[in-house]
Structure formats: C-alpha cells, structure tokens
Amino acid sequence: MRELAIAFNTFRECIRDRILYNLLIFAILIIGLSGILSTLSIGEQVRIILNIGLAAIEIFGVMMAIFLGIGLVYKEIDRRTIYTILSKPIKRYQFLVGKFSGLLFTLLVNLIIMTAGLVGVVYLMGWHVNSTFFYCLWLIFMEFVLITSLALLFSCFSTPTLSAIFTLSFFVIGHLTEDIKFFGSRSENPFLQKASTILYYILPNLENFNIKALVIDTIVRGLYFEDVSAGVGLKLILFSTLYGLFYTAIIFLLAVIIFEKRDFK
Amino acid sequence: MIRTEGLTKVFTVGFRGRKVRALEGLTLEVKRGEIFGFLGPNGAGKTTTIKILTGLLYPTEGRAWIMGREIGDVSVKERMGFLPENPSFYEYLTGLEFLNFYGQLLKIPYDERLHRIGELFSLVGLEGAEELQLRRYSKGMIQRIGIAQALLNNPEVVILDEPMSGLDPLGRKEIRDLILRLRDEGKTVFFSTHILSDVEMICDRVAILVKGRLKAVGPLDELLGGYVKSIEVTVRDPGGVFEEVKDLAERVIRREDLLLISLKDEETVERVIEVVRERKGRIHSIVPQRLSLEEYFVKMQEEG
Known part of the structure; x- marks a missing residue:
C-alpha cells in the first residue's frame, strides 16, 4: 500500500516531466517515418518498418529509463523531499521499491503507446504482426527493467551526469559482451584473456534480450516463433526473463544496501 | 516522550576524510505535553540531532527513544510529525494531491483523509490553495503546508526544525499560536530555533546547544535566574x-x-x-x- 502510493507518485512525477514527452514524440516520429522510408525500397518494406520501429522502441525506452531513472533518488535527496517522506512510517527499502515500480509502470505505458504506433504503421502498409512480435516486446521490456535498476543504483549515490554516463556505458557494453569475449580469446596476452572472460561473466549480456532479427524474420515470412526456433521459443523467452530478473534482483539489492546505510545530510 | 543518551555524530568530510564532530554526547529528555525549545547558534548541531531523531542520520554513538521506542522502529513515525528546516516538497503536485499522498503513506482511510486534509487547510490558513501546484506556493505557504503534513496523522510528538524561519512577523505569531494550541491538545512539541524571542514566549523548557555540546537545560526562568x-x-x-x-x-x-x-x-x-x-x-x-x-x-x- 505504501509502496503503491510512492509508485503512483513516481508515475505522476514522470508523466509531468518534459523529458518523457520529448523522447516519446521523437520515438513516434521515427516510427511514423519508418513507413515513409520503407516505400523507398522494393519488397522487404515491412522488414524496414519493423527494424526501424523496434530499434526506436528499444533505444527511446532505454533513454527514458536512464534519464528518468538517474534522477529517481538523486532528485529526492537534492530537493530534500526525502526528509519528510522518510519521516513517515515507511522503510527505506519500501521507498526504493515504490520508486522503481513507479518508473517501470511509466515505461510500460510508454512501451504500449510506442507499440501502438508501430502496429498502426505496419497495418497501414497492409501487413499484420503476430504473437512472436509481443515476445520481442516483452524482452525489450525486460531490458528496460534491468537498465532502470542500474540507473536507480547509481542514483542512490551519484550525481545525474555521472549516473547517466555509467548507465549508458553499461547499456553499450552489455550489448558487446560477446565481442569482448571474442577479442579476449583472440588475444595472446593471458591477462587480457582472463579479464575479458571475467567481464563477460560479470556484466549482463543484453543481447539475451534481443530477438528482434528472429522475430522480424518470422513476421516477414509469415511464420510463428515456434516454427523457426523448433520448440525452444518459449524456453528462450523464459530463460531471458529469468536472466533479467536475476541481474535486476542483485542490482536492486545493492541499491537497497547503499540506500539503507546512507546519511541524509 | 523523547529521550537521548550520549548521542554523538561524527561526519567525515572531503577527500582526506577529515572528521567533524557535529554532536557530542547529547543526553536529553523531553517530557510529555511540553513545548521544548532547542536553542543554539547556527552550526550547533540542532538539525543533526533532529535528523537523528527522525531517522535521516544514523548516530555515530548513543541511542534515542521516542515514545519509549528506539528511533529505528518505523512504528514510532505513525504517531510523530516532522517539519524539516526550509522544507521543500514535490513541486509538481497540488496542495491537495500532496497531502493526499502523504495521507496514503500514513495509511489514513480515504474518507477520514479527505476530512482531515480539509481541516488542516483551514488550520494553517491555506484555504483556496488546494488546487494550486506547490511550485506556485510562496515560502510562507510552503512552511504552512509543511506544518499541515506534519499534523496529518494527529501526532503525539511534533518535531519542528526552525519552524519560524523565513516567515514575516504575522506568520511567526500564527506559528507560535499553533504550537501553543498543539500543547493544549496534549501534544509534545520539540522545536529548534536560533531566534530567542520565539522561545521566550512559548517554551516550557529549553536546551541550549553550543558547538555540539549541551550547555544547559531547564525551564527558562531557572536558566536565566541563575x-x-x-x-x-x-x-x-x-x-x-x-x-x-x-x-x-x-x-x-x-x-x-x-x-x-x-x-x-x-x-x-x-x-x-x-x-x-x-x-x-x-x-x-x-x-x-x-x-x-x-x-x-x-x-x-x-x-x-
């Protein structure tokens, strides 16, 4: 109940923030533009729309998660609103749970809006999406969850600028961990080999949430996810979901530990 | 009602980890139903003490109790109200939304909450500002809504950090009257100030804090009589x-x-x-x- 009140207030805070609308408008514009761009190519039109559209949803959603997430706790401390919040009968971890879920709800609403835009464009072009499309969106959302928890963690002890840099770096590196491992294995320096292996296992592999190419392929070819991935479809989704939740739980726990110990000077 | 035993707070500042002792072995007792003035010049450790009592800072040493329960106990806060120094609230909320949100945190049932909020708006003299966003509130209005949020749960103990700072003479008088009224309702009021005339007029007892140390505590007459x-x-x-x-x-x-x-x-x-x-x-x-x-x-x- 108390977490819910904080979550609702965080949602209200986000939707009254100008950053959100700027990002949302851009996302919708790009998704809309993908329809026009696709007409430049012969055939493969829906592939271009989906490629641009899903990438826009992912990038803009992650940007929302970062730019709203980095201020989530920092702003409360900086503007001293936290003083009265924590003087109410609420535990510190409950406050974090509320803030976190409030932002996730905001992101979910935005994801739905952007998705509606993309589905609209696809329909206008005379195509339709299938259920695998929604698996893809689900994993994109899982990526938002993970990124939000990172932004929240940094927000507990760092300034927004630094938090943004940290979180953004994680996002980029998270998509390149396979490459890090690959380069490490090619290196002849044993230290580099070790370091790259350790990095590969510690950092979340965000490519686990990326099934865009596979999904677009099934839609274009009129197939279903289960057809292409021969029964591993739902298992893959489940694995990636658990993978995301596992990392999120650890990062969130770290945030709680830091936040619980903090003095508010 | 409020008791502290050897409260000490040491802050570590800067990259070199310089230690600053903001509070040194504060032992104090505030009795039920009294108006207790917590006096001291700027930087004496008043706000530090109050932040420890409200759980915003952890003491380096010592313990404190409010209503017989140790301060880490969240249930204490159900019967406590707090107004920080120069308060600042969610500016994107209207006055009504703000108090409603805090009422939810206190788990006050909906009907009772609305009733209480209405009462408080008139108690602190903010009628007509319910639908105004807090970013449009003046400093005096923020102070008033701050007092309103501290009283939402009809608390037994009210802790106010510099409640009269930034107010005009009329505003100060209103706050003084309000504090007296709270005492008449049987509440315990603990407030800090560096403005002496506030204390002379309304406090039952005062404590004087200088450079983190308690210099004197007692009824004003006795302190000055000495x-x-x-x-x-x-x-x-x-x-x-x-x-x-x-x-x-x-x-x-x-x-x-x-x-x-x-x-x-x-x-x-x-x-x-x-x-x-x-x-x-x-x-x-x-x-x-x-x-x-x-x-x-x-x-x-x-x-x-």
Missing part, C-alpha cells in the same frame, strides 16, 4: 545616602529624593541597606536583574 546581572535597589533618601553609596554602586540615578542604585552583588546590597538604615532612609524595592535570553546566549557561547 545568572543575575545586577541588583537594583530603590530607596528614599532623606539626605546623605547618595553620598555614601555612590562609590559602592555601579550606577546611581537620583530623581528628587528617590535613588535607583544598581549593585553588583548581594554583599554590597547588605552594606547599602545598613547605610540606608543609619540615615533613616526607606527601602522601596530590591529587584535582581536577570539576563535576557539573548545575553545568556552570548555568555554561553563565550564560555563555550
């Missing part, structure tokens, strides 16, 4: 008294046959009385002149 600045004796002089006492006194003012003699200590008072008797004069009054709180404050700081 420091007699001078003793003023008024006598009727039939003739000859003036000449004899003028060297004993710090100052003598003569008006017709009345003398107003300022004396340093009780010994000289005895001698002046003897002189007056010998000269067949008459003693009208002997009044010890106490320090004003302001003078006391300065003295404390000099000693500290």
Whole structure:
C-alpha cells in the first residue's frame, strides 16, 4: 500500500516531466517515418518498418529509463523531499521499491503507446504482426527493467551526469559482451584473456534480450516463433526473463544496501 | 516522550576524510505535553540531532527513544510529525494531491483523509490553495503546508526544525499560536530555533546547544535566574545616602529624593541597606536583574 502510493507518485512525477514527452514524440516520429522510408525500397518494406520501429522502441525506452531513472533518488535527496517522506512510517527499502515500480509502470505505458504506433504503421502498409512480435516486446521490456535498476543504483549515490554516463556505458557494453569475449580469446596476452572472460561473466549480456532479427524474420515470412526456433521459443523467452530478473534482483539489492546505510545530510 | 543518551555524530568530510564532530554526547529528555525549545547558534548541531531523531542520520554513538521506542522502529513515525528546516516538497503536485499522498503513506482511510486534509487547510490558513501546484506556493505557504503534513496523522510528538524561519512577523505569531494550541491538545512539541524571542514566549523548557555540546537545560526562568546581572535597589533618601553609596554602586540615578542604585552583588546590597538604615532612609524595592535570553546566549557561547 505504501509502496503503491510512492509508485503512483513516481508515475505522476514522470508523466509531468518534459523529458518523457520529448523522447516519446521523437520515438513516434521515427516510427511514423519508418513507413515513409520503407516505400523507398522494393519488397522487404515491412522488414524496414519493423527494424526501424523496434530499434526506436528499444533505444527511446532505454533513454527514458536512464534519464528518468538517474534522477529517481538523486532528485529526492537534492530537493530534500526525502526528509519528510522518510519521516513517515515507511522503510527505506519500501521507498526504493515504490520508486522503481513507479518508473517501470511509466515505461510500460510508454512501451504500449510506442507499440501502438508501430502496429498502426505496419497495418497501414497492409501487413499484420503476430504473437512472436509481443515476445520481442516483452524482452525489450525486460531490458528496460534491468537498465532502470542500474540507473536507480547509481542514483542512490551519484550525481545525474555521472549516473547517466555509467548507465549508458553499461547499456553499450552489455550489448558487446560477446565481442569482448571474442577479442579476449583472440588475444595472446593471458591477462587480457582472463579479464575479458571475467567481464563477460560479470556484466549482463543484453543481447539475451534481443530477438528482434528472429522475430522480424518470422513476421516477414509469415511464420510463428515456434516454427523457426523448433520448440525452444518459449524456453528462450523464459530463460531471458529469468536472466533479467536475476541481474535486476542483485542490482536492486545493492541499491537497497547503499540506500539503507546512507546519511541524509 | 523523547529521550537521548550520549548521542554523538561524527561526519567525515572531503577527500582526506577529515572528521567533524557535529554532536557530542547529547543526553536529553523531553517530557510529555511540553513545548521544548532547542536553542543554539547556527552550526550547533540542532538539525543533526533532529535528523537523528527522525531517522535521516544514523548516530555515530548513543541511542534515542521516542515514545519509549528506539528511533529505528518505523512504528514510532505513525504517531510523530516532522517539519524539516526550509522544507521543500514535490513541486509538481497540488496542495491537495500532496497531502493526499502523504495521507496514503500514513495509511489514513480515504474518507477520514479527505476530512482531515480539509481541516488542516483551514488550520494553517491555506484555504483556496488546494488546487494550486506547490511550485506556485510562496515560502510562507510552503512552511504552512509543511506544518499541515506534519499534523496529518494527529501526532503525539511534533518535531519542528526552525519552524519560524523565513516567515514575516504575522506568520511567526500564527506559528507560535499553533504550537501553543498543539500543547493544549496534549501534544509534545520539540522545536529548534536560533531566534530567542520565539522561545521566550512559548517554551516550557529549553536546551541550549553550543558547538555540539549541551550547555544547559531547564525551564527558562531557572536558566536565566541563575545568572543575575545586577541588583537594583530603590530607596528614599532623606539626605546623605547618595553620598555614601555612590562609590559602592555601579550606577546611581537620583530623581528628587528617590535613588535607583544598581549593585553588583548581594554583599554590597547588605552594606547599602545598613547605610540606608543609619540615615533613616526607606527601602522601596530590591529587584535582581536577570539576563535576557539573548545575553545568556552570548555568555554561553563565550564560555563555550
């Protein structure tokens, strides 16, 4: 109940923030533009729309998660609103749970809006999406969850600028961990080999949430996810979901530990 | 109602980890139903103490209890209200949304919440500002809504950090009246200030904190009574008294046959009385002149 009140207030805070609308408008514009761009190519039109559209949803959603997430706790401390919040009968971890879920709800609403835009464009072009499309969106959302928890963690002890840099770096590196491992294995320096292996296992592999190419392929070819991935479809989704939740739980726990110990000077 | 035992807070500042002792072994007790003034110059450790009591800072050493429960216990906060120094709230909320949100945190049922919020808007004099976003509130209005949020749960203990700072004289008077009213309702009010006139008028007891250390605690009269600045004796002089006492006194003012003699200590008072008797004069009054709180404050700081 108390977490819910904080979550609702965080949602209200986000939707009254100008950053959100700027990002949302851009996302919708790009998704809309993908329809026009696709007409430049012969055939493969829906592939271009989906490629641009899903990438826009992912990038803009992650940007929302970062730019709203980095201020989530920092702003409360900086503007001293936290003083009265924590003087109410609420535990510190409950406050974090509320803030976190409030932002996730905001992101979910935005994801739905952007998705509606993309589905609209696809329909206008005379195509339709299938259920695998929604698996893809689900994993994109899982990526938002993970990124939000990172932004929240940094927000507990760092300034927004630094938090943004940290979180953004994680996002980029998270998509390149396979490459890090690959380069490490090619290196002849044993230290580099070790370091790259350790990095590969510690950092979340965000490519686990990326099934865009596979999904677009099934839609274009009129197939279903289960057809292409021969029964591993739902298992893959489940694995990636658990993978995301596992990392999120650890990062969130770290945030709680830091936040619980903090003095508010 | 509020009890602290050896509260100490050491802050580590800067990259070199310099230690700053903001509070040093504070032991204090605030009784039920009293208005307790927590006095001290800026940087004395008042806000640090209050933040420890409200759970925003962890003490380096020592313990504290509110209503018999240790301060880490969240349930204490169900019956406590707090207004921080220069408060700031969610500026994107309207006054009504803000109090409603805090009412939810306190788990006040919906109907009761709305009723209570209505009451509070009129209590703190903010009628008509319910639908206004807090970013449009003036400083005085923010202070008032801050007091309203502190009273939402009808708390038994109210902790106010500099509640009168930034208010105009009328606003200060209203807050003073409000604090007195809270006491009449049986609540315990603990507030900090560095403005002495606030305290002189309404506090039952005060504590004086200088550089993190407790210098004095007790009823104001007693604290000030302990420091007699001078003793003023008024006598009727039939003739000859003036000449004899003028060297004993710090100052003598003569008006017709009345003398107003300022004396340093009780010994000289005895001698002046003897002189007056010998000269067949008459003693009208002997009044010890106490320090004003302001003078006391300065003295404390000099000693500290």
